[in-house]
Amino acid sequence: MTKTENLKKLIRDIPDFPKKGIIFKDITPILKDKVAFKEAVDLLFERYKDKNIDFIISIEARGFILGSALAYKLGCGMIPVRKKGKLPYKTRSVTYDLEYGTDTLEMHEDAVSKGDRVLILDDLLATGGTAKAVCDLVKDSGVVIVEIAFMIELEFLKGRAKLKNHPIFTLLTL
Ligand code: AMP
Numbered sequence: 305m306t307k308t309e310n311l312k313k314l315i316r317d318i319p320d321f322p323k324k325g326i327i328f329k330d331i332t333p334i335l336k337d338k339v340a341f342k343e344a345v346d347l348l349f350e351r352y353k354d355k356n357i358d359f360i361i362s363i364e365a366r367g368f369i370l371g372s373a374l375a376y377k378l379g380c381g382m383i384p385v386r387k388k389g390k391l392p393y394k395t396r397s398v399t400y401d402l403e404y405g406t407d408t409l410e411m412h413e414d415a416v417s418k419g420d421r422v423l424i425l426d427d428l429l430a431t432g433g434t435a436k437a438v439c440d441l442v443k444d445s446g447v448v449i450v451e452i453a454f455m456i457e458l459e460f461l462k463g464r465a466k467l468k469n470h471p472i473f474t475l476l477t478l
Pocket of ligand 1 (some may be wrong): 314328366431463
């Protein structure tokens with residue numbers, strides 16, 4: 305079995321969570337498995353180790369888990385993007401549409417600077433709205449988005465279409 309097949313096998317489907325009609329992809333069995341978790345981080349490390357990444361921008365909350373482990377291994381910094389009202393210092397924010405209503409993401413206003421080479425990282429690409437919002441959050445700051453990476457891509461939702469101006473990498477596709 306390949307490493308990614310092994311990871312796929314560990315993803316647990318939770319029907320109707322957090323609401324009816326959604327099949328939630330639970331990655332906690334991967335995190336719990338010392339071999340699988342290491343493999344997931346190592347696969348990302350192999351891809352980015354020579355890319356001169358200054359910062360991983362990771363997205364609340366599961367993105368933080370992967371983002372922190374990968375940043376430690378790459379020897380780069382980690383910048384958290386959080387839901388509205390969670391970050392303590394001055395922030396820049398972006399509001400984006402959800403299926404019903406809107407959501408707001410924030411980043412500290414001094415988190416990134418012109419020329420920084422960043423990797424945007426989250427656990428899962430669904431419709432792409434969240435990752436697109438993070439791109440919008442940094443778009444006037446002059447950073448270089450080296451890539452947008454996800455552990456899981458739900459291909460049928462076509463999230464890539466929303467992110468077509470940037471290179472995208474996903475460890476596994478469901
Ligand atoms: P989207 O903005 O639609 O691409 O959704 C991506 C964000 O929502 C990520 O932060 C995911 O963690 C979360 N998410 C969306 N759909 C799922 C799902 N089916 N299972 C687990 N997480 C999901």
